[in-house]
Amino acid sequence: MAARTLRIGLIPGDGIGREVIPAGRRILESLPSSLGLKFDFVDLDAGYEHFKAFGTALPEKTVETLQKECDGALFGAVSSPTNKVAGYTSPIVALRKRLSLYANVRPCKTVLSPAFRSPSTSPIDLVIVRENTEDLYVKEEKTYPDPNGDGQIAEAIKRISTQASRRIATIAGEIAARRQKMRQKPNGEAAQKEAMVTITHKSNVLSQTDGLFRSTAREALAAPAFSSLKIEEQIVDSMVYKLFLQPQYYDVIVAPNLYGDLLSDGAAALVGSLGLVPSANVGEDIVMGEPCHGSAPDIEGKGIANPVATIRSVGCMLEFLNQPEAADVIYNAVDEGLREGKFISPDLGGKASTEEVMDDIVRRL
């Protein structure tokens, strides 16, 4: 059988993005040839450093190359400034919209290892499915003088649509159904963990925006295709509470954009580190793997960034490019390395460098 070639755009961005994306590339180059996959790579620019040098954080060439040439992409991280900088807009937020990457799928899983302990003592295996194109992320903000006194008023639009809510709930249902199938035992016995989608919202206060998200998600998940799933809902503040108290209970959590962003960093803390949690930005035309973490300026340049989130993101990208076998090879190699615990990075209490963790995983592929 002739090998299939996938073209992958590599966008390291800023900070530790530049240290972990090479690990992602190396993993793809090291996959066993028996999988029948080949990769070619195109290096693409984006980020705050690029903005400072050339006046744009997301060159059109990057967007066009991804749209016209690439099957998949790997994005590292960007160093978005926290103060307003004229002309700068987050390239990752822009890319998600420009490429219609409507779902941000973020699996969080505990690996039990003698080498490190996760803050959560019960094993976690959940997926956060974050809407990726709207909510407060439409970034329609304005500031104007306060007519009633000193100072100013700043406003932001929170936009929720039926279409985006339906689409995200549907993919969350599909992911839960797929996980249910994978958990089923060969003898037909039901798996221990209940297959479930938890719809997260704040419609007790935001009855129109989050209300629309909640009712649309409920409707989409009532489809016959999802009849084997338990569908439940949780107000986002108590969702945080319950997630921290009993994370092992959750299976698939679907959330509007901002709540999904916050919940995934919380879940990352529970499994041990942001350096462990991957994501896939999923659209109709392209899939972009991306670690959930940022550019980590506090450890940039030290060679100690944990590459596992990026390596698992390579698996997530391949999973959504319909290459589940290749994804499993990567997930298993990562889990085995963490379980054995010889090469553990400092964020998990170990001493291994980015390169040592990567080499250990490559050996196991």
Ligand SMILES: NC(=O)c1ccc[n+]([C@@H]2O[C@H](COP(=O)([O-])OP(=O)(O)OC[C@H]3O[C@@H](n4cnc5c(N)ncnc54)[C@H](O)[C@@H]3O)[C@@H](O)[C@H]2O)c1
């Ligand atoms: N997708 C993205 O591009 C993305 C995501 C989040 C934050 N950011 C940007 O990143 C910058 C820094 O943000 P922040 O410090 O709030 O969040 P961060 O995720 O960069 O870092 C938070 C903490 O986690 C640690 N950490 C993160 N990734 C790690 C890894 N792979 N290995 C070991 N430790 C890791 C960091 O050292 C830091 O202590 C900001 O400019 C923010 O805008 C970008």
Ligand SMILES: O=C(O)CC[C@H](C(=O)O)[C@@H](O)C(=O)O
């Ligand atoms: O800093 C940025 O430019 C984007 C950060 C980004 C987000 O979606 O808000 C990050 O928090 C993420 O989880 O991907």
